[in-house]
Amino acid sequence: MPVHESSPVPTHREKRRKKMERIDDEIGTENGKAETAIVEDIDQDSSLTPNGGSIAGFESLHRLLYASLSPQVFQRLSMTRNSARFLVRVCFPGISTEITPNVLTVEYVLYQEVKRLLLGLNCGRAVEPINLPDPAKALSAKHDFDLQAFSFHADKEVLRGPQIVRVGLIQNSIALPTTAPFSDQKRAIFEKLRPIIDAAGAAGVNILCLQEAWTMPFAFCTREKRWCEFAEPVDGESTQFIQDLARKYNMVIISPILERDVKHGETLWNTAVIIGNRGNIIGKHRKNHIPRVGDFNESTYYMEGNTGHPVFETAYGKIAVNICYGRHHPLNWLAFGLNGAEIVFNPSATVGELSEPMWPIEARNAAIANSYFVASINRVGTEIFPNPFTSGDGKPQHADFGHFYGSSHFSAPDASCTPSLSRYRDGLIISDMDLNLCRQLKDKWGFRMTARYELYADMLSRYVQPDFEPHIIADPLLHK
């Protein structure tokens, strides 16, 4: 029985590249590789993609929509009718091959409208994809991880220059079966991440965040205590590994781990270690809210965090970390905002059956309500454990959580967001963001200014009292 779901079949990337080269040869693009990147982005040939975790053969919802609705690439290339026919045959085998200017225009508008509603507009325009340096692209091709990059703009200001920061998020599956020796499993994840972090470095990323408990399988479904062996002190092995890379690339790195607090009786925490761009440990944040839902039996392992809602002032901006399940708590998001966060990272581990419809909504809502950027990361793949387990939900015993659906992405305070990374492949998503957008949105919508916190401070201070009475005014005719 397989114990973990691996990445796509080895020939996948190679076949796809060949296909793109063929398109380049046939249509003779003006911009060559840049246009290839666009075509690659819409690649939807299900024969080249694995089924596990895909959406009907597509890597993500956005790619499904793009491939199904958009002939945008034809317009950009202003190609001959024959070239367009060829592209249709290769990239969009399902759609009409009657290429007329009208058909193209209608479908283009349709796609743009769907995209506007799904992803919003940033400063009145669609969020722009950006081109990355070749070494980053080469690492993505060699190690077969999804690589996407975008840019959020802000309006030009008279008295302040732009504050542009380049942010990266990494999602990944585990590297070895959960039955392998623990030290091998951890080492293999380190080695899997190294080229992805190198790609972030090559792309000039300033702040990088890894996924929740990235050093280990997400074994907290099992309730077995042996997985506690993956826990490390804040200055342990994984931090040292990351510190070297932070120094090498002058990059702030957020490293979420299972923490062993040796000085406090070996207490375990779910902790994000914040490593500065000089390789120093700036601080840590411990997960505030622990799930008790489905197979997420995490309360068996670690305690609710005791670090509050710190914001870390780094060389590149004020950042905070809201770990996974904390994203369901609006007050948790709020507290990071009240402390002045400009970017809040949400490293997660969650599965399709449980939370996928919530995933894009909660992050985007938090970004809007708190006038900051949100960076959402989820692991990928299905992790199968040696011993079956049950949880309190009446399901028969099983040996896995279900599929971790990746789909890492960024949300901006103006309600725009990027497309998501693959639903089943490792990936690095990068975005430039002008942090001026945070204040511009506060000025525009005034959410912070109009929030009437005193009303809620009073309400909450009464609510937490044991003798709290809900304020309910009953219809006097209700019981007559």
Ligand SMILES: NC(=O)NCCC(=O)O
């Ligand atoms: N890791 C974690 O807190 N998962 C809980 C499930 C969810 O919040 O979607």
